[in-house]
Each structure stands twice: as structure tokens, then as C-alpha cells.
Amino acid sequence: MDRLYQLLQNRIEGVVSTPDEFHPGLLTNFGNLYHGTPRFVVAPATARDVAATVAFAREHGLPVSVRGSAHSQSRLAISEGGILLAMSSMRRILSTDDSGGPTVDVEGGVLWRDLVRHLAPGQLVPPVLTNNLSVTVGGTLAIAGIGLSSFKYGTQGDNVRELDVVTGTGEKVTCDPKRNADLFWGTLAGLGQTGIITRARLDLRKSKPMTRTYYLLYGDLRRFLDDAKLAMDQDRWDHIESWASPCPQGTKPVAGRRQVFARWFYPFHLTVEFHPDHPPNDAEMLRGLKPTELLYTDDVPTVDFLERMIPVFDLWKQGGTWKHVHAWVETVLPWERAADCIESVLPDLPPSILVGGHVLLWAAKGKSSKSRFFMRPPGEDLVGFGVLPAIPPRFWEQARPMLDNLGRLTELMGGKRYLSGYIDWSEDRWRAHFGDQWEPFCALKRKYDPDSILNPGFVPFPAPRSAGKAKHPAGAPAGD
Amino acid sequence: MPLEFGTSEWARSLEGAVNASSEYRNAAAAWGVGFNGNILFAFDAGGPLERSAHLLLKLEGGRCLGAGFVPGPSHPDAGFTLRAPFPLWREVLTGKTLAATAILTGRMRVEGNTIALLKHAGAHRSLIHCVASLDTHFPGA
Numbered sequence: 001m002d003r004l005y006q007l008l009q010n011r012i013e014g015v016v017s018t019p020d021e022f023h024p025g026l027l028t029n030f031g032n033l034y035h036g037t038p039r040f041v042v043a044p045a046t047a048r049d050v051a052a053t054v055a056f057a058r059e060h061g062l063p064v065s066v067r068g069s070a071h072s073q074s075r076l077a078i079s080e081g082g083i084l085l086a087m088s089s090m091r092r093i094l095s096t097d098d099s100g101g102p103t104v105d106v107e108g109g110v111l112w113r114d115l116v117r118h119l120a121p122g123q124l125v126p127p128v129l130t131n132n133l134s135v136t137v138g139g140t141l142a143i144a145g146i147g148l149s150s151f152k153y154g155t156q157g158d159n160v161r162e163l164d165v166v167t168g169t170g171e172k173v174t175c176d177p178k179r180n181a182d183l184f185w186g187t188l189a190g191l192g193q194t195g196i197i198t199r200a201r202l203d204l205r206k207s208k209p210m211t212r213t214y215y216l217l218y219g220d221l222r223r224f225l226d227d228a229k230l231a232m233d234q235d236r237w238d239h240i241e242s243w244a245s246p247c248p249q250g251t252k253p254v255a256g257r258r259q260v261f262a263r264w265f266y267p268f269h270l271t272v273e274f275h276p277d278h279p280p281n282d283a284e285m286l287r288g289l290k291p292t293e294l295l296y297t298d299d300v301p302t303v304d305f306l307e308r309m310i311p312v313f314d315l316w317k318q319g320g321t322w323k324h325v326h327a328w329v330e331t332v333l334p335w336e337r338a339a340d341c342i343e344s345v346l347p348d349l350p351p352s353i354l355v356g357g358h359v360l361l362w363a364a365k366g367k368s369s370k371s372r373f374f375m376r377p378p379g380e381d382l383v384g385f386g387v388l389p390a391i392p393p394r395f396w397e398q399a400r401p402m403l404d405n406l407g408r409l410t411e412l413m414g415g416k417r418y419l420s421g422y423i424d425w426s427e428d429r430w431r432a433h434f435g436d437q438w439e440p441f442c443a444l445k446r447k448y449d450p451d452s453i454l455n456p457g458f459v460p461f462p463a464p465r466s467a468g469k470a471k472h473p474a475g476a477p478a479g480d
Numbered sequence: 481m482p483l484e485f486g487t488s489e490w491a492r493s494l495e496g497a498v499n500a501s502s503e504y505r506n507a508a509a510a511w512g513v514g515f516n517g518n519i520l521f522a523f524d525a526g527g528p529l530e531r532s533a534h535l536l537l538k539l540e541g542g543r544c545l546g547a548g549f550v551p552g553p554s555h556p557d558a559g560f561t562l563r564a565p566f567p568l569w570r571e572v573l574t575g576k577t578l579a580a581t582a583i584l585t586g587r588m589r590v591e592g593n594t595i596a597l598l599k600h601a602g603a604h605r606s607l608i609h610c611v612a613s614l615d616t617h618f619p620g621a
Contacts, residue, residue, distance in 0.1 A: 343599070409601075413598075
């Protein structure tokens with residue numbers, strides 16, 4: 001038995017487990033690219049457990065990695081030789097409050113899916129929801145959290161009133177935009193580097209009971225983008241969603257080797273919420289838009305709309321692609337370069353790479369977010385471009401140069417990467433990503449995680465000036 | 481019979497290969513249309529290449545309108561220059577390194593508008609493939 005096991009277990013109410021008890025799923029994340037075996041997995045019962053675990057880790061020089069649903073694809077939510085804090089044990093929805101605008105308090109391990117279901121009877125919804133609802137509140141807030149209504153409401157982090165955060169010193173700190181504001185803004189989209197979110201007070205909004213979605217199709221990227229911009233500015237839509245969708249045409253030579261190629265189309269789904277006794281006027285809603293075709297109009301209860309991707313993900317799971325390598329390259333591009341960038345990528349993207357994946361396009365408004373560390377290009381109109389493949393592991397090394405180049409290309413085009421995806425950067429690229437926010441980010445790391453024990457191995461921070469007990473390199477096994 | 485790299489015969493043969501390639505014709509249909517698409521390949525001395533070599537390709541609309549070695553290191557007719565040490569060119573031409581990787585990592589330098597060049601990545605990959613496909617005797621081979 002590990003000699004620290006009992007000491008740690010004695011400190012907390014929750015459950016500590018050792019490698020002989022780990023489920024193999026805990027050894028990697030959704031990316032299936034990086035693997036690690038933690039020394040302990042801790043399922044905390046309370047925020048006090050989280051604080052006690054961090055304090056224990058600091059005393060013993062152990063790194064702490066935080067895991068929600070582990071939808072990250074790089075060196076997050078896994079641990080090699082440290083403590084993996086499995087926040088899914090903290091999934092209580094605590095309370096709702098209607099004074100001063102509706103809010104809900106939740107623990108960090110709550111799934112958005114559970115929250116949506118919990119709130120549905122009162123017709124309340126979080127303003128922004130990610131496509132995949134089976135991820136945790138703490139997890140997406142630590143990355144940013146983008147969804148179909150981000151063009152109106154920003155990131156999920158922009159809709160947080162207050163946080164409880166356990167910092168790298170093991171202290172639980174309550175913060176909001178006025179109180180401990182640096183920790184608040186440093187934790188939202190802070191990649192888990194300043195602290196662990198144990199509680200969040202989230203803004204809510206009233207929804208209407210039904211949604212109507214117009215399924216538009218475009219054959220021309222630039223015309224689609226024109227309409228996407230128009231739709232964002234029309235102030236009549238509640239959710240907008242779009243993709244690039246391949247229609248295979250045969251094979252063509254690419255550097256002499258024949259490869260399937262596709263004609264790309266651009267589905268654009270525009271959704272408005274409504275009361276059944278006041279359905280939207282279709283002609284009025286679609287006025288000014290110029291799709292190639294209106295394919296379908298769908299009326300569903302709002303909660304069903306919010307959960308629309310669950311059957312898709314279930315299908316991917318049944319098909320086995322959920323277990324593949326996910327090396328998603330998602331970038332927020334400046335509007336003026338977006339079409340050029342997308343048009344240079346799609347012609348050579350083999351449609352087969354998208355079995356169990358897709359290519360996302362999303363129009364966005366830069367000023368809809370106040371987030372300090374969710375980096376995006378300057379300018380009001382932005383375009384998200386995400387190539388989200390599921391790659392059989394044996395093809396990873398073959399696909400990797402293409403995805404590496406895709407990432408570099410989008411960055412060269414002025415884009416900023418979304419950091420839950422496949423990130424394998426040198427320090428130079430991290431610095432370039434954060435730009436003038438890099439030094440403030442490092443300063444917050446030093447302040448709130450002085451021994452650099454939280455979520456090591458992802459962001460290459462400069463080594464702490466006084467390393468204290470945690471002298472091990474980030475992500476490496478600790479010795480104690 | 482391999483052609484000697486750096487000769488006018490090799491350059492003429494490359495011009496013919498480019499114009500015979502339907503892959504290039506399709507991939508580069510928009511390249512050089514409305515802008516100067518001529519590319520100077522600068523093979524900087526290194527490894528077995530003792531003296532730098534500079535290949536000017538006149539390219540427009542999926543066609544090669546002329547190819548020839550010129551004195552370097554630059555040329556007034558070139559809209560773009562791709563510059564790298566010869567050993568890196570060999571890696572690219574033998575498929576060990578993608579040209580896009582070499583450019584995006586800065587190992588191959590672009591003189592000209594990099595973004596304009598990368599917008600037509602398929603055209604350049606096809607062009608490189610034409611060069612790589614020529615039966616060539618390279619220095620040191």
C-alpha cells in the first residue's frame with residue numbers, strides 16, 4: 001500500500017483510490033493522445049476536500065490535475081504520478097435565486113446536461129450552452145465555453161456571477177468581478193492554472209417553450225458568411241449553428257496519390273424560441289437571407305433543441321469512433337481572413353477524416369465577451385473554424401502533420417486557437433497566443449499557484465522562483 | 481536517363497512536366513491570375529550543393545510559361561521566392577518533409593506574401609510533386 005494513501009484518506013471525506021483500482025478511462029482524456037497513471041485519484045465530497053487535497057499535495061510535492069468529463073485533448077485532465085482530482089463527485093445543483101436576475105449555484109462537477117434538465121420546468125436556461133452537454137461546469141468555465149448563442153452572450157464564462165476557487169495554496173477563495181477580481185478573471189478561461197472551481201453562480205435567462213429551426217443550405221462560403229454576419233446583426237435569432245459539410249465527388253491526385261475529394265456545402269441552422277400561441281412568421285424571419293435552399297423547418301421543445309447533439313454523440317459512441325484519437329483544431333479567425341483560410345483548407349481535407357467528426361463554422365462577435373484569457377482576434381466580427389476529426393489510432397502519425405500544419409496556418413492567418421483541443425505548443429507559441437496577456441497570466445500563476453502544482457504539463461510557465469517542495473518538472477512523477 | 485539538376489535541359493523538362501499535369505492544372509487554376517505568380521526556388525548552398533542555384537518558374541492559371549535557372553539570389557520577375565538550404569529541399573522533394581511544414585515552421589523562407597502563397601497550398605504541393613517526379617540526378621546522389 002502506498003504510504004501516503006492513508007494520510008490522504010484521513011484528510012478528506014471523499015474517496016481516495018490507488019492505481020490497482022483505477023478505471024482505464026481515467027488514464028487518458030477525450031483526445032486519447034496522452035496517457036498517464038496517477039498515484040491517487042481523489043473523488044472529493046466537498047470543497048473542503050478539494051482544499052485539503054491541494055494542501056496535502058503541496059506538502060508532499062505532488063502535482064494535482066483536475067478532471068471533469070475530460071473532454072480536453074491535450075495534457076489536461078490526466079496525471080502521471082500525481083493526484084487526479086475527479087470532480088464528477090461534486091455534482092450537486094445547490095440553489096436558484098431570482099433576486100437580481102435568475103441565477104443558480106452549482107458545484108464544479110455538475111454536468112450542463114443535468115443542469116438543463118433541472119432548470120427546464122421553470123423555463124430557465126444558462127445563456128450559453130456547449131454543443132456537448134455532457135461536460136462539466138467547472139471544465140468549460142476553465143476553457144471558455146462556446147455555444148450557439150455565444151454571438152449574443154459571449155462565453156459561458158461571461159455569464160458567471162461568482163466563483164468559489166481552491167487555489168494552488170489550498171485556500172478556498174470566493175471571487176467575483178469586484179471581489180478578488182484577478183482570481184475571478186484569471187480562473188475563467190484560465191486552464192485550471194490559478195485554481196479549481198468548486199462552486200459557480202451562473203446567470204440564467206428565461207427561455208420560451210418551443211424552438212423553430214430553419215435549415216438553410218449554402219453552396220458558396222462567402223455568401224454563407226455574408227448571411228451569417230447579417231443573422232448576427234438582425235437581433236431576431238436565439239441560436240445560430242453552421243458547418244462545412246462534404247459531398248464526396250470521386251478521387252483526384254494529391255501529390256500524385258489519388259484521394260477522395262469533396263464539394264463542400266455550408267448548412268446554416270437558425271433557431272428562434274417562441275410561445276406556441278405566437279409562432280414565428282417564416283417570411284419575416286428569413287427576410288434578407290439568400291441561401292441556396294431552405295431544406296427544412298423544425299419545431300421542437302426548447303429543451304429538446306438544447307439536447308439535439310446527444311443522439312449524434314450516442315451514434316459516434318455506438319460506431320466506435322468515440323474511442324479514436326481526437327485532435328481537434330478549433331480556431332477563432334478574424335473575419336477578413338476567414339474565407340481565405342477556410343478555402344485553402346477544405347479542398348484537401350479528406351472527407352473520410354470526418355467519420356465520427358465534423359467541420360464546424362461559427363460566426364461570433366468579439367465584443368460579446370469580456371473574458372481576459374479567452375484569446376480572440378481583434379475586431380467585432382469573427383469566425384470560428386473547427387476541424388474535429390476522429391482518427392483511428394493507427395493513422396494518427398499520418399494525420400498529425402496535416403493537423404499540425406492546419407493549426408499553424410490558422411495562427412498565421414491571425415487566428416486564436418480554442419484550447420480544449422489538440423495543442424502541442426512550444427513556449428513561443430504559447431506566448432504568441434496570449435500576446436500581452438502572457439505576462440499577466442504568468443503573474444497570476446505565481447500568485448495563486450506559487451509551487452506550480454495545478455494542472456502541470458500543459459502550459460509551459462517559467463519555473464517558479466522558489467520551487468518549494470514541488471521541485472519536480474510539470475507532469476512528471478513526484479518522488480515523495 | 482536522369483537529368484542533371486541545375487541544367488537548362490532539366491528546367492525545360494520540368495516546364496513540360498508541369499504543363500502535362502492535370503493535377504497542377506486544376507490545383508493552380510487561380511494561381512497567378514491577377515497577380516504575379518512567378519516563383520523563384522532558391523536552393524541555397526549546403527550539403528552536397530556547393531553553389532546556390534535559383535530556378536525561376538513563370539506560372540499563371542495552372543500553366544508554366546517558362547522555367548530556367550537564373551543568377552541569384554533574387555530576380556525582378558519573381559512574385560514569390562521560396563528559399564531553403566539544399567538539404568531541406570531534398571527532404572521536401574523526397575517527401576520526408578511537407579513543403580507546407582517547412583514554410584509554416586519557418587525552415588523554408590518565403591519572400592513575398594506568405595498568406596497569398598498559403599491560400600493556394602494545393603497548387604504548390606502539386607508543383608513540388610512535379611519537381612519531385614522528374615528523373616533527376618541531384619548533387620551528392
